[in-house]
Structures are given as structure tokens and as C-alpha cells.
Amino acid sequence: YMGTVKRIIEVHWKMEQTANEVQQVSLDGLEVAPSVDFTDVKRAARKRKRIAGSQKKKARLEREQLKAKKAKYERGEVTDEIIEPIKNKKLRAKIASNEKKIKTATERAARTEILLPSEQGHLTAGGLEKTWRITQERLKQEVDVRTASKIFDLSLEQFGPYNMDYTRNGKWLLLGGQKGHLAMLDWKDFSLKCEFHVKETIRDIKFLHDETMFAVAQKKNTYIYDNSGIELHCLKNHFDVNRLEFLPFHFLLVTAGKSGWIRYQDTSTGQFVCEWRTRLGECDVMRQNPRNAIINLGHSNGNVTMWSPNLSTPIVKMLCHRAPVLAMDIDISGNYMVTSGLDGQVKLWDTRTYKMLDNYFTARPSSTISISDSGLLGLGFGSHVQVWKDTFITKQKDPYMVKELPSLAVRDIRFCPYEDVLGISHSKGFTSMVIPGSGEANFDTFAANPFQNSKQRRETTVHALLDKLKPDMINIDTDLFGMMNQKSQAAYQGEREAMRKLREEENLIPADKNRARGRNKSSKRSRRKRSNIIDKQTQERAEKTKKQEEDKRKQKEEEERVVSGKPKSALSRFA
Numbered sequence: 001y002m003g004t005v006k007r008i009i010e011v012h013w014k015m016e017q018t019a020n021e022v023q024q025v026s027l028d029g030l031e032v033a034p035s036v037d038f039t040d041v042k043r044a045a046r047k048r049k050r051i052a053g054s055q056k057k058k059a060r061l062e063r064e065q066l067k068a069k070k071a072k073y074e075r076g077e078v079t080d081e082i083i084e085p086i087k088n089k090k091l092r093a094k095i096a097s098n099e100k101k102i103k104t105a106t107e108r109a110a111r112t113e114i115l116l117p118s119e120q121g122h123l124t125a126g127g128l129e130k131t132w133r134i135t136q137e138r139l140k141q142e143v144d145v146r147t148a149s150k151i152f153d154l155s156l157e158q159f160g161p162y163n164m165d166y167t168r169n170g171k172w173l174l175l176g177g178q179k180g181h182l183a184m185l186d187w188k189d190f191s192l193k194c195e196f197h198v199k200e201t202i203r204d205i206k207f208l209h210d211e212t213m214f215a216v217a218q219k220k221n222t223y224i225y226d227n228s229g230i231e232l233h234c235l236k237n238h239f240d241v242n243r244l245e246f247l248p249f250h251f252l253l254v255t256a257g258k259s260g261w262i263r264y265q266d267t268s269t270g271q272f273v274c275e276w277r278t279r280l281g282e283c284d285v286m287r288q289n290p291r292n293a294i295i296n297l298g299h300s301n302g303n304v305t306m307w308s309p310n311l312s313t314p315i316v317k318m319l320c321h322r323a324p325v326l327a328m329d330i331d332i333s334g335n336y337m338v339t340s341g342l343d344g345q346v347k348l349w350d351t352r353t354y355k356m357l358d359n360y361f362t363a364r365p366s367s368t369i370s371i372s373d374s375g376l377l378g379l380g381f382g383s384h385v386q387v388w389k390d391t392f393i394t395k396q397k398d399p400y401m402v403k404e405l406p407s408l409a410v411r412d413i414r415f416c417p418y419e420d421v422l423g424i425s426h427s428k429g430f431t432s433m434v435i436p437g438s439g440e441a442n443f444d445t446f447a448a449n450p451f452q453n454s455k456q457r458r459e460t461t462v463h464a465l466l467d468k469l470k471p472d473m474i475n476i477d478t479d480l481f482g483m484m485n486q487k488s489q490a491a492y493q494g495e496r497e498a499m500r501k502l503r504e505e506e507n508l509i510p511a512d513k514n515r516a517r518g519r520n521k522s523s524k525r526s527r528r529k530r531s532n533i534i535d536k537q538t539q540e541r542a543e544k545t546k547k548q549e550e551d552k553r554k555q556k557e558e559e560e561r562v563v564s565g566k567p568k569s570a571l572s573r574f575a
Contacts, residue, residue: 069113074106121441150421156181157429158181160411161411166414166416166417168447170416170418172184172185176202182202182225182229204242204244221236224267233270237265237272241255246267249467264471276311278307280299298328300324315476326342327367329371339369363384367410367411368380372435373438376400380424385405385424401435416439418439
């Protein structure tokens with residue numbers, strides 16, 4: 001009974017609610033709706049308008065942010081002014097289609113930045129405290145166990161001072177002592193890959209395309225070893241070398257040393273590419289520009305020269321110091337260069353305008369310089385190491401972090417790729433220190449993969465060899481390639497004919513003469529083509545010709561002896 005009453009009450013309540021909503025009054029056959037309060041309607045309209053305005057503002061901000069992000073990935077634009085004059089319809093359509101794909105890829109790359117897994121670290125001091133006062137011991141107590149393990153020292157007192165180098169993915173470390181000690185290890189897991197002694201002075205070391213090969217500048221020649229310590233090559237053309245550099249996209253090993261020559265060697269084919277004389281004496285400072293593969297050399301007269309394998313003279317020559325250049329480095333973008341000289345100055349340069357941005361003074365001349373992927377500047381002088389932050393943005397008053405190495409002489413410093421780590425090689429071994437914010441937080445596996453296995457390494461090497469660039473493509477202006485020339489073929493032919501006529505008039509080159517008859521016979525052409533081919537038939541013909549010439553010579557000597565009346569020699573019977 002109670003359930004039935006409850007259902008009846010619910011039905012009546014719903015009917016009453018519906019009647020109130022649709023109630024109408026009928027007067028004389030006309031239907032009149034009840035009065036409506038428009039206050040709620042206006043309030044709802046204002047709310048919708050406010051929401052639409054905020055959504056438009058949010059969309060505008062997103063578009064502006066996307067535009068700013070796209071600027072990092074854009075590599076120039078092909079405008080309609082360039083495409084429209086092209087007469088070939090297929091070529092014009094293909095270029096327009098490629099440009100559309102490039103724009104789509106740029107926008108996608110900018111949008112996927114939100115998916116990057118890591119953020120760049122930093123070190124912040126509270127109150128009146130300074131970041132450079134924070135020591136590595138104190139930092140080791142505050143960070144996690146994995147990061148704390150990156151702060152360590154290797155005591156190698158017997159064969160120092162040491163040079164050092166990291167692989168491009170930052171996983172492997174190579175140490176080379178001046179007295180001949182070489183060691184290669186995975187510094188993250190502290191596993192030694194190889195260790196041996198060359199029993200000769202070592203001036204510099206360098207990893208090649210990956211950890212399987214590395215080059216060593218020894219006392220006389222340059223040697224290439226594999227990751228097990230086996231000698232692969234002895235480069236006798238590269239002698240008395242002080243500095244080594246490797247261009248990974250061209251597979252070129254570059255050396256400079258006491259002789260004052262810069263030499264290029266192709267490590268994929270073994271071909272000697274070129275050598276140029278600097279004419280500025282011994283060179284002990286060399287760095288490559290990561291953007292355009294131009295080699296920068298520092299000289300004892302304070303000059304910095306920029307070299308390419310395509311020119312026998314320097315592309316650019318800058319007077320950076322009034323004293324010998326001691327160290328130099330270039331940032332990953334290739335836009336900024338830092339040099340230090342014996343005058344105690346550290347200067348920052350813009351390589352696009354070749355103008356100085358700022359200069360700093362150090363207590364002693366800085367003997368080594370390194371720039372991290374995030375733009376931190378590391379300086380090493382004496383027993384001191386300093387790291388500066390935001391130096392390319394504005395001039396700084398205090399360093400970001402410092403490291404003191406009492407009774408030690410710093411030889412070389414390098415920031416580890418994709419890690420917040422600075423490696424320091426000195427007279428008694430190696431020291432690793434943590435620098436928050438120095439490494440690139442997100443790595444690209446197509447460029448360098450710190451977690452690659454042996455199969456991925458082999459695939460990477462094969463792809464790198466397939467994508468290898470020729471030395472001819474090394475140019476200081478990277479925007480030169482990929483641009484379209486607007487001149488037509490007819491214009492080129494006209495210019496060449498005009499230049500040729502001008503040279504003939506000035507007798508700079510002789511006019512073409514009619515060739516003598518018989519010079520262009522098919523047999524002669526075939527013989528000329530085969531002149532540089534050495535096979536069994538060619539060797540037999542050469543031996544036969546040589547024998548005939550020898551017989552003629554002996555016959556002539558015998559005739560001259562008979563004419564002169566000289567007797568035969570007692571030893572002629574043995575001839």
C-alpha cells in the first residue's frame with residue numbers, strides 16, 4: 001500500500017511540474033504565454049560572451065607561442081616571388097609541395113615540444129647566498145644517488161698530465177697521459193674498456209665517429225686504435241701533431257702541429273684529402289665550428305684563422321688578442337666564439353659579424369675553454385676552474401660555480417654531452433663535477449643516443465656513411481646550399497661567350513686551332529684511354545719495349561767500340 005501511494009505522489013508531482021513549465025492561458029480562443037524574467041537570460045548571454053572572449057584570447061596566445069616555437073625549427077622560406085618565375089610547371093609544383101611539407105613538419109615539431117620528457121636543471125641560491133659558494137661536497141649531499149655518483153676523482157699520478165675526450169653521446173670517456181698511458185672507459189658504470197701504454201709522448205687524443213675508433217697524436221706520427229687497443233693505422237703524413245679534430249658528418253680527421261700545416265684525412269676511405277700551409281708558425285689551438293665544419297686555428301701572433309679544405313688560404317683572419325692565443329671554443333649553434341690569450345683576457349665574439357661582445361679578465365691566462373650545450377662557459381687556469389652562466393646574454397659579475405684543485409695544474413676541461421657534468425683532466429688524473437643545467441635535457445636518438453646498444457650503433461654507422469657529406473660542401477655560409485639560381489641557361493651561355501671573346505681580344509688565351517690530321521683516330525683514342533690502365537697485356541708490352549730499348553743500347557755501344565778500336569773487356573763474357 002505504501003509503495004502504491006509513493007508512486008502516485010511521484011506521478012502527480014511530475015505532472016504538476018510539467019504543467020507549470022508549459023502552462024498557457026486561453027482567452028477567447030487565443031493562447032497567451034505567461035510572463036518571462038529576462039534577467040537570467042541576459043546573465044547567461046553575458047557568461048557565454050565572456051567564455052567566448054577568453055577562448056579567443058587563449059587561442060591567440062597559443063598561436064603566438066606556436067609562432068615563437070616554430071622560429072627555432074624554421075630554416076628559411078621559399079616565397080612566391082621565387083616560385084612564380086619558374087616556367088617548368090612540374091618543378092614549380094614540386095617546390096611548392098616540398099615547401100608545404102616543410103611548413104607542416106616545422107609546425108608539428110613545435111607542437112610536440114610539450115611531449116619532451118625532461119626539463120633543464122638549474123641551481124638557485126636563497127637570500128644573500130651565492131651559487132659559486134656551493135661546493136661539490138655540499139651538492140653531493142643534496143642530490144639523488146645517481147647524480148651523486150657522477151662526482152668522483154681518478155688518481156693517476158704516474159703518467160700525467162692527461163688529455164681527455166667524450167664521445168658524441170656522452171657515454172664513453174678517453175684519457176691520454178702525456179707519458180704514454182691510454183685508457184677508455186664507460187664513466188657512468190665505471191667499466192674499463194681498454195687500457196695500454198704506447199711508450200711514447202702523447203700530445204692529443206680524439207674519438208672518431210663513435211667509440212670503436214680513436215686517434216692519438218703521438219711524438220712523431222698520428223695513430224688510430226680500436227676500442228680494444230689494437231693499432232689500425234699509422235698516418236705518416238700527419239707528423240709532429242699538436243691538436244686533433246674530427247668532423248663527424250664528413251668523416252674527416254683534421255690535424256695541426258709544429259710544422260704549421262693543417263691536414264685533412266678521410267677516415268672512411270683512408271684517402272688523404274689536402275694539406276694547407278698556414279704561414280703563421282706552430283699551431284697549438286684548434287676547434288671546429290659545429291654549424292659549418294669550419295676549422296678555427298689560434299696562432300702565436302694573436303690571430304684566429306678559419307679554414308676550409310676547399311681553399312689554400314684562410315677564409316677569415318681575425319686579430320683577437322695582442323698576445324698568443326692559448327685556448328678557444330665555439331658554441332653548438334656556431335654563432336659565438338670564446339678566445340683567451342696570454343694577456344689574461346677572455347673575449348666573446350659573434351662569428352656572424354666578427355665583432356667582440358664582451359671581455360673578462362682572469363687571475364692567470366686561461367689555458368682551456370669549454371662551452372656546454374646549454375651555453376655555460378667553462379674556464380680553466382692554473383688550479384682553478386670557473387663556470388659562467390648567461391655570458392652571451394649580458395655581462396656577468398660573478399661566476400656560476402667554481403672548483404679549486406690545490407697543488408694541481410688543469411690541462412683540459414670538457415662538458416659531457418647530455419649530462420650536467422664537467423670533466424677536468426689535470427696533472428694527477430681526472431675529476432668529474434656536477435654543474436646543474438649544463439647539459440641538454442632532451443636528446444635526439446637520430447643525432448646521438450646515450451642508451452644505444454651494439455645493433456643500434458652499427459645501424460647508426462651505416463646511416464652516417466650513407467649520409468656522408470663531401471669536403472666540397474664545407475662552406476662558411478651554410479645558407480648557400482639549397483638556394484635556387486634565378487639566371488637562365490641562355491644568360492649563362494651569353495656571359496660565357498662574352499667573356500671568351502674578351503679574353504681572345506686581350507690575348508689572354510689563344511684561339512682554338514684546327515687539330516692536325518690523324519690525331520683523333522679511333523685507334524689513337526682507344527690508346528689514350530688505356531694509357532693509365534695497368535693489366536697483364538700492358539705489363540707485357542712495357543717489358544717488351546724495355547727489352548728492345550736495352551738491346552738497341554747494347555748494339556750501339558758495340559758499334560762505337562768497334563769504330564774506336566777498343567778491345568773487349570775481360571768481364572764482357574759474363575754480360
